[in-house]
Amino acid sequence: MVTSYGPGLAAIGMVLVAERYARQGLGRRLMRHVLAEAGDTPLTLYATANGQPLYEQLGFTETSRSEMVRGRFTFTAPAPAVPVRPATAEDLPAILRLDHEIFGLDRTHMITRLPAFSDHLRVAEDGGEIIGFAAAWPNMDTHVIGPLIARDPGTAQALIASLAAATDRPLRTDIDVRHTSLLSWAKENGIDTIATTSVMVRSLPDLPGDWRRRFAPLTVAAG
Numbered sequence: 001m002v003t004s005y006g007p008g009l010a011a012i013g014m015v016l017v018a019e020r021y022a023r024q025g026l027g028r029r030l031m032r033h034v035l036a037e038a039g040d041t042p043l044t045l046y047a048t049a050n051g052q053p054l055y056e057q058l059g060f061t062e063t064s065r066s067e068m069v070r071g072r073f074t075f076t077a078p079a080p081a082v083p084v085r086p087a088t089a090e091d092l093p094a095i096l097r098l099d100h101e102i103f104g105l106d107r108t109h110m111i112t113r114l115p116a117f118s119d120h121l122r123v124a125e126d127g128g129e130i131i132g133f134a135a136a137w138p139n140m141d142t143h144v145i146g147p148l149i150a151r152d153p154g155t156a157q158a159l160i161a162s163l164a165a166a167t168d169r170p171l172r173t174d175i176d177v178r179h180t181s182l183l184s185w186a187k188e189n190g191i192d193t194i195a196t197t198s199v200m201v202r203s204l205p206d207l208p209g210d211w212r213r214r215f216a217p218l219t220v221a222a223g
């Protein structure tokens with residue numbers, strides 16, 4: 001699956017080869033096709049340990065790592081009292097502006113689909129200004145939190161706690177390992193690491209935008 005963000009970036013995801021066809025060159029063939037189609041467009045992906053050697057051979061380099069965390073939220077460690085509420089249609093322009101600033105590219109075509117794709121979409125506010133937003137979308141038995149965009153780790157915590165209160169399902173999300181304080185808070189609340197992936201880029205030194213305020217991707221498949 002290739003998700004285009006214009007000439008600045010495309011994200012690759014859902015690279016899967018059936019086990020009975022493994023190690024016969026299918027993964028490499030699929031990836032070469034994507035690279036040929038992409039031309040000069042920089043690419044990014046979240047690589048599992050299985051996929052990473054192939055992507056390295058094809059010119060991808062690691063820019064960061066990400067922890068996939070999962071569990072039932074226990075509400076043990078409190079979140080700061082940042083006001084969080086369900087998003088409304090009127091919030092959309094402000095959400096898009098904040099997302100563009102922090103993701104670094106225009107994701108209008110993806111973000112405008114979030115209200116239908118997700119079960120919950122929440123915004124954090126400070127004095128009437130939107131300072132963060134997050135969605136929870138259903139996947140198998142979990143709710144996956146993503147995107148998670150926030151001014152600071154405390155706002156990210158408030159958004160996660162608010163989404164946790166809205167669901168009975170276990171939560172899953174993917175948090176950049178550089179967000180150490182958010183990761184330890186999540187673990188205190190029963191959300192633990194189940195896998196680590198490598199955030200890789202090709203034809204650009206690093207992802208655009210501001211990783212400090214980007215806490216989780218929309219999905220690992222779409223960046």
Ligand SMILES: CC(C)(COP(=O)(O)OP(=O)(O)OC[C@H]1O[C@@H](n2cnc3c(N)ncnc32)[C@H](O)[C@@H]1OP(=O)(O)O)[C@@H](O)C(=O)NCCC(=O)NCCS
Nearest residue numbers: 015016017022023024025026027028046047048050051054
């Ligand atoms: C990763 C995956 C897509 C590779 O597909 P594939 O068709 O088996 O890969 P290829 O046959 O094209 O192999 C390409 C290279 O990748 C590396 N590779 C593939 N599978 C590997 C494995 N199990 N262990 C170590 N290296 C592996 C090898 O370097 C291989 O080259 P070689 O066979 O010439 O040594 C496939 O194993 C898969 O679907 N895994 C589960 C899902 C997954 O992890 N997807 C990646 C998401 S980012």
